Amino acid sequence: MNAFQAVSDQFLAWFKSVGGTFRDDLLEIKDLRSQGAGRGIVAKKNIPKDCVLFTIPRAALITIETSDLSQRIPSIFDNTTQDNGGDLEPLDAWTSLILVMLYEYLQGKTSRWEPYFSVLPDRFETPIFWTKSELEELNGTCLTAEKIGHKESDDMLISKVLPLIQIHKSIFYPKGCSPLSDEELLNLAHRMGSTIMAYAFDLERDDQQSDDEEDGWVEDREGRTMLGMVPMADMLNANADFNAHVNHGDNLSVSALRSDIEPGTEILNYYGPLPASELLRRYGYVTTEHHRYDVVEISWIDVQAELGKCLNLSSAVLAQAASQFDSDEYESHFVIERDAGSPDEEGRIVEQAKISEVSLELEEQFDSYLKVLRKIQPNTLSDKRKRSQLFDSVLENVLLAKLASYPTSVEEDEQALTQAHLSTRRRMAVQVRLGEKRLLEEVLALIRSKACSKTITGESTQKRARA
Ligand SMILES: C[S@@+](CC[C@H](N)C(=O)[O-])C[C@H]1O[C@@H](n2cnc3c(N)ncnc32)[C@H](O)[C@@H]1O
Numbered sequence: 001m002n003a004f005q006a007v008s009d010q011f012l013a014w015f016k017s018v019g020g021t022f023r024d025d026l027l028e029i030k031d032l033r034s035q036g037a038g039r040g041i042v043a044k045k046n047i048p049k050d051c052v053l054f055t056i057p058r059a060a061l062i063t064i065e066t067s068d069l070s071q072r073i074p075s076i077f078d079n080t081t082q083d084n085g086g087d088l089e090p091l092d093a094w095t096s097l098i099l100v101m102l103y104e105y106l107q108g109k110t111s112r113w114e115p116y117f118s119v120l121p122d123r124f125e126t127p128i129f130w131t132k133s134e135l136e137e138l139n140g141t142c143l144t145a146e147k148i149g150h151k152e153s154d155d156m157l158i159s160k161v162l163p164l165i166q167i168h169k170s171i172f173y174p175k176g177c178s179p180l181s182d183e184e185l186l187n188l189a190h191r192m193g194s195t196i197m198a199y200a201f202d203l204e205r206d207d208q209q210s211d212d213e214e215d216g217w218v219e220d221r222e223g224r225t226m227l228g229m230v231p232m233a234d235m236l237n238a239n240a241d242f243n244a245h246v247n248h249g250d251n252l253s254v255s256a257l258r259s260d261i262e263p264g265t266e267i268l269n270y271y272g273p274l275p276a277s278e279l280l281r282r283y284g285y286v287t288t289e290h291h292r293y294d295v296v297e298i299s300w301i302d303v304q305a306e307l308g309k310c311l312n313l314s315s316a317v318l319a320q321a322a323s324q325f326d327s328d329e330y331e332s333h334f335v336i337e338r339d340a341g342s343p344d345e346e347g348r349i350v351e352q353a354k355i356s357e358v359s360l361e362l363e364e365q366f367d368s369y370l371k372v373l374r375k376i377q378p379n380t381l382s383d384k385r386k387r388s389q390l391f392d393s394v395l396e397n398v399l400l401a402k403l404a405s406y407p408t409s410v411e412e413d414e415q416a417l418t419q420a421h422l423s424t425r426r427r428m429a430v431q432v433r434l435g436e437k438r439l440l441e442e443v444l445a446l447i448r449s450k451a452c453s454k455t456i457t458g459e460s461t462q463k464r465a466r467a
Pocket of ligand 1: 035036037038039040119120121198199233234235236237238239282283284285287
């Protein structure tokens with residue numbers, strides 16, 4: 001048996017020892033590294049619909065309630081006292097779980113979750129760990145440096161997490177262990193943060209528990225949800241087309257959604273209707289099925305500038321309009337996405353995702369801006385049909401400029417994806433930017449076909465009027 005399988009087996013034995021149930025007559029934990037998917041759970045036999053595949057007792061979860069840390073330093077998660085490292089702001093769910101994970105990890109063999117940590121990753125494909133040159137492949141996409149958030153994560157860890165560990169060194173480090181250097185600790189904190197991002201669950205409260213704060217899955221102080229690590233449920237890979245569901249109740253359980261799960265089929269969870277860019281940002285992978293949820297963002301500044309050009313407005317008029325346009329009310333970005341529908345109750349994709357409108361919100365804001373312009377310059381377009389043509393042509397130019405802003409063309413991306421030697425990270429970046437470009441092309445086709453049908457309708461109305 002290879003070492004990878006041995007670690008999976010030890011984990012399964014530990015999982016059962018803490019009260020978990022696992023239908024190993026039906027399922028196995030498999031090495032899916034050759035498919036770039038780490039470990040996953042695969043059916044060994046036909047699985048009936050609604051069959052409970054495994055259950056996870058609450059005590060096996062890692063949360064601020066199950067870890068000893070909250071007993072050893074009660075004040076750390078107590079938002080009513082001020083003793084959480086001198087920082088008066090309460091720790092959020094994210095920061096709290098990072099601290100708990102660091103604490104449990106640093107306990108080594110004495111942590112109850114040590115065999116679980118052995119199946120958690122120490123390397124990630126999420127862009128926060130990419131090199132500068134790998135990140136350049138994402139230029140032009142939704143995944144800006146700000147969204148990837150390396151600096152924000154560093155700042156948060158350095159200001160909130162590391163000082164607490166320094167103050168409570170004797171608790172975080174077991175006797176005889178030398179403390180990590182600041183750099184090592186920061187790297188470890190990033191690792192735990194990324195593990196939480198890709199593996200943790202929002203823990204829901206079931207209906208019976210909703211009146212019982214103490215027993216609830218959800219820590220609802222100030223509307224916050226409790227995050228937790230759920231061993232085995234997080235062994236499931238996921239896709240937009242999925243076949244299993246995680247149920248939140250007294251214990252957590254995972255059940256089959258379909259009746260046609262055959263031997264060899266991977267059991268898949270669902271992370272939600274995420275675009276490829278977001279799947280990459282949070283989980284470090286991309287699938288073809290998630291492209292249906294792809295998005296592109298249009299910046300209002302670009303729309304405004306293009307409108308100025310189309311109407312040949314002077315910079316004085318534009319400056320006056322900018323000062324009169326209520327900045328509190330206007331949106332700085334608009335998201336364009338397809339109507340993708342929802343998966344059916346068996347987790348199947350049923351509808352074809354298609355773009356049916358660009359953005360009603362953008363159109364409304366465009367109209368409000370035109371009203372402001374008309375106040376400054378009364379001869380600015382008021383004819384409704386011309387206004388609609390203006391909107392289409394401004395938008396078409398903005399979208400064309402956006403397409404041109406990616407450093408590569410669609411053809412170059414398609415060509416890149418045929419290259420077998422392309423690294424996983426670069427391949428995912430190409431998939432993300434190609435997905436966005438395809439969406440942009442669909443939107444452009446929609447605008448052009450609408451413009452075309454408006455012209456035809458306009459012409460036939462004129463002909464009818466003349467007849
Ligand atoms: C909750 S874990 C699932 C278990 C994971 N495969 C493992 O080996 O620990 C989520 C991670 O699994 C991987 N993953 C999940 N679904 C995937 C898929 N459909 N294809 C490839 N990788 C996937 C990603 O690395 C993701 O960050």
